[in-house]
Amino acid sequence: MAHRTSFEVATRGRGTHDITRLVQDAIARAAVDIGHALVFVHHTSASVILCENADPSVRHDLEAFAARLVRDGDPLFTHDAEGDDDMPAHIRTILTASSITLPVAGGRADLGTWQGVYLWEHRTAPHRRRVSVTVLA
Numbered sequence: 001m002a003h004r005t006s007f008e009v010a011t012r013g014r015g016t017h018d019i020t021r022l023v024q025d026a027i028a029r030a031a032v033d034i035g036h037a038l039v040f041v042h043h044t045s046a047s048v049i050l051c052e053n054a055d056p057s058v059r060h061d062l063e064a065f066a067a068r069l070v071r072d073g074d075p076l077f078t079h080d081a082e083g084d085d086d087m088p089a090h091i092r093t094i095l096t097a098s099s100i101t102l103p104v105a106g107g108r109a110d111l112g113t114w115q116g117v118y119l120w121e122h123r124t125a126p127h128r129r130r131v132s133v134t135v136l137a
Helices: 020-030 056-069 086-095
Strands: 002-010 015-018 034-041 046-052 099-105 115-121 128-136
Touching: 002 020, 015 056, 020 034, 020 099, 020 115, 020 128, 034 046, 046 056, 046 086, 046 099, 056 086, 115 128
Parallel strands: none
Antiparallel strands: 002 128, 015 115, 034 099, 034 128, 046 115
């Protein structure tokens, strides 16, 4: 059995956006007790990550590390059709992931105590990002 649902996330620009509740709601609608959920973002400049959810400094530090690793406007990059953050956003997505798989138990994502699901926007401008959750029993 499979169930798929999608939702949109309005981002404020670069940074992480907690989508744990939206993912949990999508899993609950699937009415699957035990299985797996695939969470997928339909864009090449945003990621889905499983991250620490208790201390926001973790996500701040993650952003600082990514900014050091892949700099906006780096002269190495030729792809800049949409600005200095265009190619860095694609690289950040490739280095992280467009999807994650979560275990489902008791009709919910079986997350650890300090785990949350986040959409990581890699562009500096606000965007609307589509995320799909496919639950398999």
